[in-house]
Amino acid sequence: MHCGSLMPELPEVETYRCYFRRLAVGKPIRGVIVSDRRIFPDWSGGQLRHRLVGRTFTRTERRGKYLIAYLDARRDAASGTKAGACMVIHFGMTGSLQFSRSGLRQPPYSRAAFRFDHGALHFVDSRRFGGIWWVADLTELDRIRILGADPLSEINGPDAMSEIVRRSSQPIKQALMNQRLIAGIGNLYADEILFQSRIHPRRRPASLKRVEWERIFHSMKEVLREAIRLCSQMERYPDSYLLPHRGRDGQCPRCGAVLKTLRQGQRTTYYCRTCQK
């Protein structure tokens, strides 16, 4: 039992957030299984188990591609100080959440799990690019503090979008993926947004006209909202999307031309040479 089928970007993390809320929030934690402590970059002894067992996740939120889960307040008996209040999960490339009703069976590549009365929620990550942090306050984490605007709730129009993205002189594709400017867009959705906007991925932000920002802004909202609505199940995405056609010899759903690729940064960009100018 799991969810999501793509590399974890904003819509996938939002999908995982719903999953986490449904299966973990409000249920007392009975045990913590750490199968690979490398997934906890700040690991310090057995603190995690000690601090989590008996407590309850109270609410969730998403910051960019990060899932945050808050815990009920409890004071450390020893120190009298407040115990860490939130857990931060990053899914890397291959991270996912999988729930198993039988607490005994561990899915392959499970790195950590929270055991509840009704089963266990596993953090599964074959490639280990993901991570879990445990902090009293989100501002302790540089990687959270540097995050830019949330594309769905904090960017209100084409002018605001242009103002933010033009802070970068990088090509528009890379600027859209820059988490310091806009938080949550990765390689795949950046390609989708530019395809829907019919903008060439190598265009420089400074060269884009108002009407083009309008298209980018509109596509960004539309693509992210639609992906969340469809619970990031790619097989349900509209055929007019680039994503289902992204891959070797894929064809443009708009004009039928074979899609082109290029390298930007260390990433592969898919685009249509005739439709994106």
Add this chain to the structure above:
DNA sequence: AGGACGCCCTGTTCGC
């Protein structure tokens, strides 16, 4: 300062 690039990691795909 900020952009370019190496690195981490491992399952899958490619090419000889």
Add this chain to the structure above:
DNA sequence: TGCGAACAGGGCGTCC
């Protein structure tokens, strides 16, 4: 057919 090489990429670190 088999096996090694190349590829996939989010984010941090280093270098210029």
